[in-house]
Amino acid sequence: MKKVTHSFRTRLFVGFLVASLVPVLLCSAMLLQVFRLRLDSQTDQESRGQLSRVVETLDSLYAGFRQTALALQASPYVAPALAGGQGESGMVYSELYSATEGSRSAARFDLFNGDGTCLYSTGSAPFGAQLPTHWGVLHAARQAKSLVFAQVDGGEGNSAVLFQGAARIPDGEDGTAGYLVITMTRGDFSRLLEGSYGAQNDLLLLNSYWRTVYATQTSLTDDLAPLLREQLLKGEPLGQSGTPYAYRVALQEEMGLYVVLQYPQSLNPGTRRLLTTVTGGSALVCVALSILMSLRLSRQMFRPIQRLHGAIGQVVQNNLNVYVPPGQNDELGQLAQRFNGMVAALKRNQEQLVENQRELNEAQIRMLQAQLNPHFLCNTLDTMKWISKINQVPQVALMSTDLADILRFCISPDEFVPLSREVEILRRYMEIQSIRLSARCRFEVDLPPDLEDCLVPKMILQPIVENAVLHGLDGVEDGVVRVQVRAVEGNTLRISVTDNGRGLPPELVGPYVRSSEPAGRSHLGLYNVDTILKKHYGPDYGLYLDRREDGPGTEVTATLPLRKEEEPC
Amino acid sequence: MNRHRARALVCLMLAALLALTGCSSRPEDRSAASFAPDEEHRLVVYTSHKEEVYRPIIKEFEARTGIWVELVVGGTNELLDRLVQEQEHPQADVMFGGGVDSLEAYASCFTPYFCRDWELLDPELRSPIGLWTPFSALPVVLIYNTKLVSPGQLTAWSDLFSPAFQGRIAFCDPSVSGSSYTGLVTLLKAVGGDRDETLRRFAVSLDGRQLDSSGAVLDSVADGTDLVGITLEETALKRGAEGAELGIVYPSDGTSCVPDGCALVKGAAHEENAQLFLDFISGLDVQRQMETSFSRRPIRKIQDLASTLPLMENIPLVDYDIPWASENHNKILMSWAFYFGGGEEP
Numbered sequence: 001m002k003k004v005t006h007s008f009r010t011r012l013f014v015g016f017l018v019a020s021l022v023p024v025l026l027c028s029a030m031l032l033q034v035f036r037l038r039l040d041s042q043t044d045q046e047s048r049g050q051l052s053r054v055v056e057t058l059d060s061l062y063a064g065f066r067q068t069a070l071a072l073q074a075s076p077y078v079a080p081a082l083a084g085g086q087g088e089s090g091m092v093y094s095e096l097y098s099a100t101e102g103s104r105s106a107a108r109f110d111l112f113n114g115d116g117t118c119l120y121s122t123g124s125a126p127f128g129a130q131l132p133t134h135w136g137v138l139h140a141a142r143q144a145k146s147l148v149f150a151q152v153d154g155g156e157g158n159s160a161v162l163f164q165g166a167a168r169i170p171d172g173e174d175g176t177a178g179y180l181v182i183t184m185t186r187g188d189f190s191r192l193l194e195g196s197y198g199a200q201n202d203l204l205l206l207n208s209y210w211r212t213v214y215a216t217q218t219s220l221t222d223d224l225a226p227l228l229r230e231q232l233l234k235g236e237p238l239g240q241s242g243t244p245y246a247y248r249v250a251l252q253e254e255m256g257l258y259v260v261l262q263y264p265q266s267l268n269p270g271t272r273r274l275l276t277t278v279t280g281g282s283a284l285v286c287v288a289l290s291i292l293m294s295l296r297l298s299r300q301m302f303r304p305i306q307r308l309h310g311a312i313g314q315v316v317q318n319n320l321n322v323y324v325p326p327g328q329n330d331e332l333g334q335l336a337q338r339f340n341g342m343v344a345a346l347k348r349n350q351e352q353l354v355e356n357q358r359e360l361n362e363a364q365i366r367m368l369q370a371q372l373n374p375h376f377l378c379n380t381l382d383t384m385k386w387i388s389k390i391n392q393v394p395q396v397a398l399m400s401t402d403l404a405d406i407l408r409f410c411i412s413p414d415e416f417v418p419l420s421r422e423v424e425i426l427r428r429y430m431e432i433q434s435i436r437l438s439a440r441c442r443f444e445v446d447l448p449p450d451l452e453d454c455l456v457p458k459m460i461l462q463p464i465v466e467n468a469v470l471h472g473l474d475g476v477e478d479g480v481v482r483v484q485v486r487a488v489e490g491n492t493l494r495i496s497v498t499d500n501g502r503g504l505p506p507e508l509v510g511p512y513v514r515s516s517e518p519a520g521r522s523h524l525g526l527y528n529v530d531t532i533l534k535k536h537y538g539p540d541y542g543l544y545l546d547r548r549e550d551g552p553g554t555e556v557t558a559t560l561p562l563r564k565e566e567e568p569c
Numbered sequence: 570m571n572r573h574r575a576r577a578l579v580c581l582m583l584a585a586l587l588a589l590t591g592c593s594s595r596p597e598d599r600s601a602a603s604f605a606p607d608e609e610h611r612l613v614v615y616t617s618h619k620e621e622v623y624r625p626i627i628k629e630f631e632a633r634t635g636i637w638v639e640l641v642v643g644g645t646n647e648l649l650d651r652l653v654q655e656q657e658h659p660q661a662d663v664m665f666g667g668g669v670d671s672l673e674a675y676a677s678c679f680t681p682y683f684c685r686d687w688e689l690l691d692p693e694l695r696s697p698i699g700l701w702t703p704f705s706a707l708p709v710v711l712i713y714n715t716k717l718v719s720p721g722q723l724t725a726w727s728d729l730f731s732p733a734f735q736g737r738i739a740f741c742d743p744s745v746s747g748s749s750y751t752g753l754v755t756l757l758k759a760v761g762g763d764r765d766e767t768l769r770r771f772a773v774s775l776d777g778r779q780l781d782s783s784g785a786v787l788d789s790v791a792d793g794t795d796l797v798g799i800t801l802e803e804t805a806l807k808r809g810a811e812g813a814e815l816g817i818v819y820p821s822d823g824t825s826c827v828p829d830g831c832a833l834v835k836g837a838a839h840e841e842n843a844q845l846f847l848d849f850i851s852g853l854d855v856q857r858q859m860e861t862s863f864s865r866r867p868i869r870k871i872q873d874l875a876s877t878l879p880l881m882e883n884i885p886l887v888d889y890d891i892p893w894a895s896e897n898h899n900k901i902l903m904s905w906a907f908y909f910g911g912g913e914e915p
Contacts, residue, residue, distance in 0.1 A: 134854045140632060150632060209631040232605045233639055249601040258604065
């Protein structure tokens with residue numbers, strides 16, 4: 001029982017859990033995913049836009065540089081001035097300034113001669129400053145036709161030189177007159193790129209071999225750039241584990257600049273943790289609610305059932321004084337009410353049964369008591385017989401003997417007796433009656449020998465005969481009471497008692513009519529006999545009253561099934 | 570039946586959940602990966618040089634050749650040991666840095682290669698079999714504190730035995746510093762005579778004091794703790810360029826000039842690129858930068874380059890036998906430890 005309760009409860013709990021948890025989890029997972037995808041695409045778009053903006057900025061920067069280089073290379077004044085080391089300084093400067101129009105704010109432009117000495121500058125560059133021509137950017141510029149760029153380890157600070165571009169200025173023949181050197185400082189870069197990347201993002205400019213040119217934060221130069229380069233070379237995805245950043249890379253090809261945009265991941269670990277916590281929390285609430293609900297519902301269901309179960313147990317143990325409070329008026333309440341009604345009915349039945357039993361017992365006791373007296377009477381009658389024999393009163397002796405025999409027959413335990421015995425008792429009875437009536441009547445019996453052993457209820461004929469003697473022979477001189485036994489149709493026994501008395505009032509002719517009460521003392525015997533016959537054999541049998549056809553008198557016929565004494569097996 | 574259907578439904582939902590929460594791939598890394606160079610444009614360099622030396626060289630090399638250099642930085646012996654361990658499957662292509670005596674000692678790790686300009690290198694400073702390619706010449710020099718020592722006082726190794734300097738000589742433990750060991754062997758060669766006697770006398774001059782790093786030699790002389798010291802020209806020049814008051818003496822009884830070098834690792838995956846690298850570091854453009862950028866002495870003659878350094882041919886050299894120094898490394902250090910400990914004959 002306990003186990004069943006438990007498992008039912010568990011089932012209920014699991015059901016609730018599934019019903020509440022699955023939608024919650026599904027919903028939050030889907031929301032999380034949708035949220036993430038949405039944010040991802042948003043940041044994706046944003047970062048893409050920012051990156052392309054930066055690349056565009058660099059593109060236009062390069063376009064300006066290229067224009068400048070072309071203009072200076074084509075200028076008729078610049079190359080001779082650089083080659084010869086002298087010339088119209090004003091003209092050169094005017095060429096320089098007009099060529100750098102529009103780009104000057106982004107960088108410093110210097111003109112170096114073929115030996116790597118600075119001669120002209122748009123900035124306050126140290127004149128006479130040297131750059132090696134066999135190394136670095138000037139060497140590269142000499143090898144290449146177009147603009148070349150190189151990263152410079154300029155150090156810290158805003159005015160630190162980070163990036164140099166150079167273009168060779170030919171001297172008209174095959175030689176090199178000098179170089180245009182474009183110098184960009186950290187300040188130049190931060191001015192140039194300001195606002196083109198998001199406030200939360202950081203930017204890293206790398207040269208063709210992924211060495212840092214410029215970073216919006218110095219820590220990126222030291223920590224991130226080498227890591228990214230290593231990851232690139234190893235073919236791993238870019239990014240620092242444990243940091244909530246993602247990276248996007250674009251290339252500005254002409255300057256050989258890789259632009260790395262560092263932007264926060266759409267769902268950083270903190271937010272993700274928060275969302276997971278919220279989801280977990282709601283799942284926990286669901287679990288708690290499920291437990292609570294399943295407990296509550298199972299209790300609501302189980303308390304009445306348990307009470308009912310207990311009550312049934314009580315009934316099984318024969319305690320009918322149980323009552324189940326019906327509780328709410330739902331199906332279970334009705335069940336309890338019905339049960340209560342059932343128990344009440346059962347109780348009533350049992351009480352009735354007990355009452356019946358008690359009455360039965362009382363009857364049996366009375367019967368036993370009644371059996372005591374006849375024995376005493378029999379013995380007394382025997383005594384009387386002997387006393388009367390001694391005192392020579394033969395009538396008394398005979399009467400005592402007959403009476404004792406009748407009495408014994410009456411109190412014998414047999415319910416059915418052979419017809420011969422019944423007839424024998426009738427003879428005794430008639431002996432007594434003939435003494436009483438001073439031999440004024442005769443008794444005749446016509447019993448075929450083959451019917452002698454037919455079984456009939458005990459003392460069934462005596463009341464009929466008595467009735468005949470009392471009523472039929474009243475005031476008749478030679479009364480004759482005749483008992484005739486016949487078998488009819490082989491299976492019915494007909495016993496008729498006839499007298500030659502006054503006869504029967506006409507209204508009584510026919511089957512004996514039982515009134516609900518025996519009609520007065522006179523008919524008590526017939527009533528009893530009829531009742532016994534009907535009780536034993538059914539309503540088709542009983543007494544039939546008729547006038548004698550052959551003279552005055554009455555004929556009472558008892559009809560009953562023919563039954564022989566059974567052979568003992 | 571119904572139950573089965575419900576179960577199937579739950580399973581389906583869980584599967585959908587998993588599918589939804591599964592990570593989606595990020596497209597942008599793919600494009601970033603496409604920027605990575607192919608194998609033909611890579612070179613793995615093990616270097617024991619300091620960053621200010623290797624960084625400009627690597628950068629220029631990359632810019633000129635288009636080869637991406639992957640650097641592994643470490644101590645000379647550490648990297649050489651690593652090369653031995655990796656001999657089966659070499660990870661490195663080039664060992665850049667370390668005295669050539671050290672490289673000789675690990676000859677089994679390297680493949681000989683005669684660099685493009687081998688003919689033009691100083692014959693004293695190149696490997697006859699091309700096992701290594703020299704990078705810079707590192708003569709052993711004596712230094713002195715210009716305030717405490719007058720220029721004529723220190724001219725030769727033998728001056729170190731003078732009582733004036735006893736206990737005031739900055740010398741690094743030769744078992745710690747390779748250059749100090751080179752200095753000790755140079756001393757033995759320069760002074761000549763019985764080696765044990767020389768070691769004993771030098772130990773007396775040191776008066777039981779040794780420094781535990783080669784950098785400390787410069788510090789100790791510069792701040793006047795010691796009067797004189799033994800170090801490499803490169804270190805002294807660099808410190809002098811930083812403004813320290815140091816005098817440099819090329820001992821008249823001769824000094825050694827063991828170059829540091831660069832060697833091609835045997836079985837290198839990017840051998841051609843490694844050869845380009847060796848050509849590059851011994852090439853004219855790098856060597857031309859040697860003195861100005863790295864305070865080092867080039868290993869080849871550069872015609873049109875003005876130099877503040879005394880010409881190599883004017884520096885008296887002892888007959889420094891690199892293989893001999895390598896072979897007798899432990900033996901000499903044991904003897905030195907004995908005499909330095911001030912012990913009598915055992």
